[in-house]
Amino acid sequence: MIDLYYWPTPNGHKVTMFLEEAGLPYTIKPVNIGKGEQFDPGFLKIAPNNRMPAIVDHEPAGGGAPITLFESGAILLYLAEKTGRFLATDLRGRQEALQWLFWQMGGLGPMLGQNHHFSQYAPEKIPYAVNRYVNETNRLYGVLDRRLADRDYVAGDYGIADMAAYPWIVPWEKQGQNLDEHPNLKRWFHAISERPGTKAAYARAPEVNPDHGKTMSEDAKKVMFGQTAGNTKR
Known part of the structure; x- marks a missing residue:
């Protein structure tokens, strides 16, 4: 059990997408980041960066003590190796997938996250910051669109590179983007949207947070965007 x-x-969606696709049994432990639960000492023992998702695998391959992991990319890689699914095993296919996984972790996620912050959540609109990250989002969409010009998925068959990137494209309208400008990306996006595993993963969101999709409260913003080293000392 995980x-x-x-x-x-x-x-968070990345990991539920994998778990649903693979049919692995798991239990959700909600971490309400709007209420500061990511700073709880118990959670920090699992995720010292006070970010979710994180997992505890109580039945790791080969037995032994439970394995704890934080960072969504590391979790996807671990689950792929645990199950032998959604990651090529040959040298070239594996490296191809991993470079796109790291591209998402190092580029697509952080840049689109800044887009969300300055476009949606910042207390004041800073045109330079908004334009900077909206434009960078567009550039990264273009990178992914070109990658998908001659293939159905990012790296070989559907796998962890796709699961990593897809959730960041879901809020494309809020990011100031138009999928019609990226036809290969649009095709890929809609194909993944229709997968049963994707639908099942996204159905977990309102189960865990009934307010999912609603405007973030001012109190939640203070918790989310006022973090310093001192916040973690509880």
């Missing part, structure tokens, strides 16, 4: 420490964010 315990998933989760809140319905793009990084």
Whole structure:
């Protein structure tokens, strides 16, 4: 059994997508990041960066003590290796998938996250910051669109590179983007949207957070965007 420490964010959705696709049994342990639950000492023992998702695998391959993991990319890689699914096993196919997984972790996620912050949540609109990240989002969409010009998925068959990128494209309208400008990306996006595993994963969001999709409260913003080293000392 896997315990998933989760809140319905793009990084949270990545892991539920894998778990649903693979049919692995898991239990959701909600971490309400709007209420500061990511700073609880118990959670910090699992995820010292006070971010979710994180997992505890109580039945790791080969037995032994439970394995804890934080960082969504590391979790996807672990689950792929645990199950032998959604990651190529040959040298070239594996490296191809991993470079796109790391591209998402190092580029697509952080840049689109800044887009969300300055476009949706910042207390004041800073035109330079908004334009900077909307334009960078557009550039990254273009990278992904070109990658998908001659293939159905990012790296070989459907796999962890796709699961990593897809949730960050879901809020494309809020990111100031138009999928019609990226036809290959649009095709890929809609194909993944129709997968039963994707639908099942996204159905977990309102189960965990009935307010999912609603405007974030001012109190939640203070918790989310006022973090310093001192916040973690509880």
